[in-house]
Amino acid sequence: MQEEYLEVVNEKGEVLQSLPRSEVHGNPSLMHKVVHVLVFNSTGELLLQKRSMDKSVAPGKWDTSVGGHVSAGESLELAVQREMEEELGISNGDLKFLYTYIHSNPHETELVYTYSCVYDGEIIFQQEEIDEVRPWSLDEIKGCIGSGMLSDNFEHEIETYLKRQGSRGQGF
Numbered sequence: 174m175q176e177e178y179l180e181v182v183n184e185k186g187e188v189l190q191s192l193p194r195s196e197v198h199g200n201p202s203l204m205h206k207v208v209h210v211l212v213f214n215s216t217g218e219l220l221l222q223k224r225s226m227d228k229s230v231a232p233g234k235w236d237t238s239v240g241g242h243v244s245a246g247e248s249l250e251l252a253v254q255r256e257m258e259e260e261l262g263i264s265n266g267d268l269k270f271l272y273t274y275i276h277s278n279p280h281e282t283e284l285v286y287t288y289s290c291v292y293d294g295e296i297i298f299q300q301e302e303i304d305e306v307r308p309w310s311l312d313e314i315k316g317c318i319g320s321g322m323l324s325d326n327f328e329h330e331i332e333t334y335l336k337r338q339g340s341r342g343q344g345f
Contacts, residue, residue, distance in 0.1 A: 178245035179205040182284055184275060191245040197281070198229075204275065204282040205242065208253040209330060210268065211289040212238035212261065218308035220292075222260065224324065225302050230280055231324035233304070235317070239263075240326070249286050257290075261306070262297030266290035272337055276329050287330065311335070 177194045181203045197203045212220040220238045224231050241256035243249060257263040268288045276283045298306050314331055317323055323331075 177242065179242055180245050182206055184284070186273075186284055194242070199280060201277055201279060201282045204277075204284055206249070206252075207240060207242050207283045207285050208249060208256055209237045209285055209287045210239035210253060210257055210266070211271070211287065211330075211334065212257075212263070212266070213289060213291050214308055215291055215293050218310055219314065220261075220296070220306055220308050221314075221327070222298065222303045223305040225304050228302065231326065234324040234327070235309075235322055236324045236327045237330050243286075253286075253288055260299050260303065262295070263290075263292055265294075266292050272333065274329070274333050276326055278325055283326075285330070287334070 178191045179194050179197045180188045181190045181192055181197065182188055182205060184204070186206065192203065197205050214220070221235045222238060224234050224236050226232045239253075239256050239260050241252065241260070243252040247255075253268060254264075257266055257268075268290050271287045271289050273284065273286050276285050296306055314323070315335075318328055318331070
């Protein structure tokens with residue numbers, strides 16, 4: 174299988190160069206684009222995925238509903254649809270763009286484009302990368318921040334989401 178290429182970008186999302194994923198990951202000085210989707214059900218619970226123990230980043234941690242890299246030359250819209258289908262088997266989500274932010278840790282720096290959708294259908298998750306999925310209330314999520322159960326990326330995501338939603342706390 175050919176290695177995936179990612180676009181190295183600046184804080185505005187402007188492409189600086191394309192490099193193999195193996196060169197971008199592990200080098201936090203090379204920012205790349207990712208898409209996240211917060212998948213809510215109609216009662217306001219947020220679907221989280223528990224990352225496989227085989228993952229190199231945040232194994233066994235609860236994470237954003239959907240998250241993935243934007244491949245070199247791929248549009249955000251195509252990337253978000255592809256990741257929804259690959260990770261959760263969702264092909265008909267009504268997506269709404271929410272915001273963008275930069276997330277950095279010792280492993281990588283990402284320019285995150287976050288979307289949301291409401292979905293009550295069947296979830297068929299990617300078992301090679303995900304151990305479990307389940308809906309969480311926002312209060313349950315808030316109670317787990319800082320406990321080590323959630324990925325650092327998701328903690329940054331949910332804190333950004335809650336701050337931007339204010340007291341409403343709903344993305345739909």
